[in-house]
Amino acid sequence: MDLYEEFLKRVQDIHRLGALQGHLGWDQEVLMPAKGAQARGEMMAWLAGQRHQQLTDGRTGELLSALEDANLDADQAANVREMRRMHDQAARLPQSFVETFAKARSEALVAWQEARSASDFEAFKPSLERLIALTREKIDLLGVTSTPYDVLLDEYEVGMTVEDYDPLFAGLKARLVPLLQAITVAQSSTPDPSLPEGLRFSVDAQKVFCKAVSANMGFDFEAGRMDASTHPFSAGLWPGDTRFTTRFDEADPFSCLYAVMHETGHALYEQGLDHEHRFTPRGGAVSLGVHESQSRFWENQIGRTQAFWKAALPWFNEAFPDAPTWSEVDLNQLANRVERGFIRVEADEVTYNLHVMIRYEIEKQLFNGDLAVDDLPTVWNTMFKEWFDLDVPEDRLGCLQDIHWSMGAFGYFPTYTLGNLYAAQLLEAMSKDLGDIDERVASGDWEPMLAWLGPRIHLRGSQVTPAQLIEDATGSPPSPEPFLRYVEEKYGALYKLG
């Protein structure tokens, strides 16, 4: 067998084990009976161990070294580059550590689900402490070159550090906080419209409406599913099988709708990958930041516009015949209310990045400072009071709201902000090619937008680095300016700001 072929088989085996982890993870959150948790945790740990073993195997290292000197095409080179990174990283973590960490994650996920529904931080604390201790161990094993937190940040978006994020966040904050203040002033004279009390939108009708939107975005329901779970997520299991979840609140159809548009955005990326390269890095998404740009693009740049509601109004009226007679203007206002709310995933585009920053600051204190888990709720609530002027009434609405920490995913949140920035930058570039995007959205024919993203983002997989991908797609390196222009213009118009 030729060397690259041998390497490729190995890469695919490793990715198949990862895909099985993804499948069981999906099942765990959507279907698994409660008492299956222990054996599931063991199985996840076992898969992680098997994957780690193959990744760190001596022959993998030999093949990588040999192929780094070989004459490869661009796709092959991308696979070697990415596998080298994964191999070197994995080689620093003993298999026993990987299995322990995977098992602790599975257990923590169950503990978090119970703690969150009971709003009982104490019930989650031991699991969280264990995961943080293991994460500190992981940081030491991987090796600190700058700050400990940088080791985690790099895991989720290669190359990003505290030195990058600190000024980025400071710059965003400098323009978002005044914008929020201006909106608050505007709201004090003209209050936002709100959903009439007591209205009910049945789960079945929400399903029909949201599936119609998802299908119109281009999601292929013959190659995927929509289900329900506590925390909406998407999982590109393997070619022809991409699944996403949502949640239902009978008092608020927007919660489900925007979860569906968000997760469909992720899912379209997965469905749009180049399956020729399945089970290799080249055939997989390039980074979390770019993944999030796809979900946020569809959720916000497309979904939270009057143009969207022009297209979606007939579907909405058909699904909810008993709803008030709303126009596209009313629905757009309802979908864009700016609110100093507690929940990140329900936040508007002005406050969303502030929610991310709170998590970033806390994680930085956990790993670069000396914040103890005991003090986490107090620190969270104090910071929330300062930034949002709100008292967090229970941890369910505070530090227990997100799934990430229960999965040991520290350093993940900042990629959400990257996604927001990339999404706005993509919209600017797309409108240069396609003309007025609002017009297209209002027409209901959204195919050209997906077709624009396909060759520029989806099909390219991990061919180049995230920053290069964005630059190739938009003509400029990643920058926060398009996002700030977008958000100031959008909310300036909505709230008739000076």
Add this chain to the structure above:
Amino acid sequence: MDLYEEFLKRVQDIHRLGALQGHLGWDQEVLMPAKGAQARGEMMAWLAGQRHQQLTDGRTGELLSALEDANLDADQAANVREMRRMHDQAARLPQSFVETFAKARSEALVAWQEARSASDFEAFKPSLERLIALTREKIDLLGVTSTPYDVLLDEYEVGMTVEDYDPLFAGLKARLVPLLQAITVAQSSTPDPSLPEGLRFSVDAQKVFCKAVSANMGFDFEAGRMDASTHPFSAGLWPGDTRFTTRFDEADPFSCLYAVMHETGHALYEQGLDHEHRFTPRGGAVSLGVHESQSRFWENQIGRTQAFWKAALPWFNEAFPDAPTWSEVDLNQLANRVERGFIRVEADEVTYNLHVMIRYEIEKQLFNGDLAVDDLPTVWNTMFKEWFDLDVPEDRLGCLQDIHWSMGAFGYFPTYTLGNLYAAQLLEAMSKDLGDIDERVASGDWEPMLAWLGPRIHLRGSQVTPAQLIEDATGSPPSPEPFLRYVEEKYGALYKLG
């Protein structure tokens, strides 16, 4: 590491791969989107290949040889015995063959599902031909010592051959056919009651009713799930996670009920296994025949009795308030109508084994004779006409009805008859210990019956051979006599035969 420990780790790894196959198999039939079929087939083939590789690995053979001479306890010895059998069998099949076969099965399953719903045998034919050709190849690889079909029979119930089944089936036929004739005569003067036309039993109400029955049998819904699929089945995925499926016919609540009781019987076996021995043969079910005895015991010996309906009547009336006012006698008669019907899984206890015999005869002709797939529907229909005096109107009701052949499971059907025989033998033994079973069933407290089966069947796993297990549990070697006594007595009373 001590030799047995090294062996045990290897055994568990092999069984974990098998459990993953089981999980993906469950998902494939219950949830998988249509376009996921190809990648799923590849994944199943890959898992089969990995499992085969580990099973046939040289070190597995070395460990087996060393441990066969070692001083082991009964549980350890059972694991060595069973793994030796699996190892030797697998060693005869090249890995490429195993992967090809697994992939062909996945593809055939999809083809069968489509062919069955369209009642189009031609659409299934190429897949079936391929599976039969591969199965012939498998027979050659495994090595024929008596007849080719024996190789397949032995796979599903160790030690059973045409020489065992031919006289067994002949003996059953010799008493079942006269019984059926006597019932037919009785029916000609007093027709069976039937479900009034046009009645509807909603799927939701059927779910509630069937779940109540399943829970009362002892199924732990916190350690398992009930879902819907075309062909009901159960899957003991791993400790704490046992799943079964059913199907719904709004015109006939009995179809769903007895599928649920049947699959719950299987599932109770899985939930009742000794999880100390998880992921080893010792901790797994001993054979298909014994598995089927558990499903048939609950479905028939318990479920199709007047005593059952005495206990279940309140649940039935609560779930179906609009149903006619039926007594336990009416419901029992409806549940026990003897009918020369087309569908095996809906057959009564008199005709059920005749359905099995048709499949047995056809498989025997396919592998020991020269029956061509082209002629299969004709042979099926001719035999059905002869035995049941019925013309099969479409293959959906004939040779396309069962999932087994699409899974390459030739030689499987006769284990259903073994299950029927074992179930009746267990009932006789149980009533010696617990007294009148009807009384217990009617009381609604079914726990003592499950508690009787636990230590005698479920917890013992594969500690001893199937025949030994039945003999230990009942005091006698397996025999068709208890079944024949049971069925003649039961239907003699129902139809007031001589």
